[in-house]
Amino acid sequence: MKRTTRLLVITIGSLLVAACGVGGGPAPGAESGQRTLTWASTGGQFQEDEKNALQIPFTQKTGVQFINVSPAEQAQVRxxxxxxxxxxxxxxxxxxxxGAYCGELFEELDHPALDRSKFPPGTTSDCFVPTYRYANIFSYNADMYPGExxxxxxxFFDVERFPGKRVVFDYPKNGLLEAALVADGVPPEQVYPLDVDRAFRKIDTIKGSLVFAPSYGAIQxxxxxxxxxxxxxxxxxxxVSAQSGANLVPVWDFTTTDIGALVIPKGTPNKDLAQEMLAFVTEPEQAIAYARLTGTAPSRPDVDLETVGYTEEQKRFNAFLPNRGVTLEQDKQWWIENTDALTARYTSWKVG
Incomplete structure (x- = not known):
């Protein structure tokens, strides 16, 4: 299954989806020569964390000011x-x-500070490096399973022993396909390239118990x-769901991991400065500050997770700490090449 047409425009964020207005026009301060970067993200608490952990320290170091807009949509970039x-x-x-529109809609990264050897294998491309790492975590509500x-x-796929609704974010890269294959007996190291037919056959066995949430807020x-x-x-x-009162317990057996990324739209007059900011974001001090706020993991493996200062709640749901079963990084190139066809099939399967 290859990407033979343009990537479908799917409005998603790296962790959250928000619906706020997008700012336009020249950046305030541009006329006076003040250095300014316009930062598009998902809004809400997620963007507030970006401001506090990443933007404010950069402003203090360089004087560069930030204008924040949301949501960060592919259609707007185009x-x-x-x-x-x-x-x-x-x-x-x-x-x-x-990855799909590298050099066409997004700038290639060529700043010497963006050394790709600093990041885990398979997490970079010509147009992106990871700014943080996260996982697609399987958890259950302990209140609803007082026995076994x-x-x-x-x-997750056994509705006879463990009845109840299973909720996932309504997007095919939510970890469900990989989980289905491993649950069906595929060794984790052989999951990619995805056997999509086999994965959907396995998911079919619990389709009546699956809920496809339109937002992360709905999941919560x-x-x-x-x-x-x-x-x-x-x-x-x-x-956040656990902090809000859901008695969640993570199951550390098989977990897919992924990255968040800041990308640079093609044609920005501030490409060099944007790359400086991107390099700054991945430095240990900022990476730790951001991880401490969000519970995600720094993008660079040379950052010791023990230095982050996670809360006990954050530690419980951190897939990158020791003894967390098997983790599998979602294959970036496979998803870039196959998302068009897979999204079309996923949409058809849901209504079929």
């Missing part, structure tokens, strides 16, 4: 680049877009209200 009026300098959006407890990814609400007994969702939302 419109800006096509019109020759790129006003965003950095955008927090799926690396799939940057789920203990492996196979239990379902878990708190006990409308779902199991969940497969991202690190930050798992933590």
């Amino acid at each position: 419109a800006m680049v096509t019109s020759g009026k790129t006003i965003w300098d950095l955008a927090n959006m799926s690396w799939i877009y940057a 407890k789920p203990s492996s990814i196979k239990d 609400q379902m878990l708190v209200d006990k409308q779902a007994s199991m969940v497969l969702t991202v690190t930050a939302r798992t933590i």
